[in-house]
Amino acid sequence: MNNLNIQLAKIKGYLSQKQKWELQLADYCKELLVIEDAISALEKQLTAEMKDVKKLERVGFTNLFQTFFGSKEEKLTKEKQEVIAVQLQLKEAENTKAEIFHSVTELERKIENLAHIEMEYERLLVRKEEFIKNSNSASANKLFELTELAGDIQLMLTELNEAITAGNIANGNLENAVKSLESASGWGTFDLFGGGAIASMVKHSHIDEAANSIHNAQSSMRRFQKELLDVDEAANIDIDISGLLKFADFFFDDIISDWMVQGRIEDSLKQARNQLAKVGRIIHKLEAEVLELERELTSIEIERKELIEIA
Structure with missing residues (x-):
């Protein structure tokens, strides 16, 4: 009987894992x-x-006129900035697609490896049913029930702990993003009030660092959200930081451009802090559920031992 319980718990674990992967695959x-x-x-x-x-780069009478009065160069610079902005957005989107595609491929491989797990599970269920019918023992039937319940709780604990691990990774990446954005924000404010070229360069270095941190945070939040699919929680992140205007204040000492950059930094910082708080709340809820299930599991184990002793 004990061997059958062990086999059934093992197969049920694989089945649960496959169902989770299928859910994640559909979402990806x-x-x-x-x-x-x-x-x-x-x-x-x-x-x-x-x-x-x-x-705008074509030579013509109108372009010569615009060049003479300076309007052409301003338009050309603006258009080039827009090209760079779209290129950055495209690169980020392509990186995200590559990550998602890798996850899809990996999940398909894992699911394929468990293609026949449902049949194995049904086979063991039939064996269990036959054993219970033949035993004619109330204690044996109760012991089976307790063992199955304990196995279900163990599965849920595994799922919760995997989600907590993913959440802690996302939490760490968000903390890094917040620190980078705070640094960029500090240097940005200094730059607005005459910090000069050095302050501007340092600020943009921090913006680049923050952009990388946010990308990592987005990736880890995506994985966290997938882990939460089968534990009735949901989380997503969509923090955008763009290098759209980072080139502008190297060429123009324009307070409007600088304030727009600073505004983007502050908006992204606010979003990152909000997401950090949200992740923290979800992790706290998951940890509380783990404690509750561990207490329930301990109670079941005590009941199982008592039942075995008197059998």
Whole structure:
């Protein structure tokens, strides 16, 4: 009987894992369609923006007139900034697609390895049913029930702990993003009030660092959200930080451009802090559930031992 319980718990664990992976795969496939549409739109936008740049670079009477009065160079700079902005967005989208595609491929491989697990589970259930019918023992039947319940709780504890681990990784990446954004914000404020070229360069270095941190946070939050799919929680992140204007204040000492950059930093910092708090709340809830299930599991184990002793 004990050997059958062990086999059944093991197979049930595999079955639960497969169901979880199937749920995650379906969610990743939806994301893949969305990001592919986004990439297609960005590619079209990039083509259009580059056409605008080439149009302005053509020599003609109107262009000569605009160049003389300075308006052409301003327009050209603005159009080039827009090209760079779209290129950055496209690169980020392509990186995200590659990560999602890798996850899809990996999940498909794992699911394929457990292709026949349902049949094995049904086979063991039949064996268990036959054993219970033949035993004619109330204590044996109760022991089976307790063992199965303990196995279910163990599975849920595994799922919760995996989600907590993913949440802690996301939490760490978000903390890094917040620190980078805080640094960028501090140097940005200094730059606004005459910090000069050095302050501007340091600020943009921190913005680049924050952009990388946010990408890592987005990736880890995506994995966290997938882990939460089968524990009735949901989380997502969509923090955007763009290098759209980072080039502008190297060429123009324009307070408006600088304030727009600073505004983007502050908005992203606010979003990162909000997500950090949200992740913290979810982790706390998961940890509380783990403690509750561990107490329940201890109680079941005590009841099982008592039943075995008197059998």
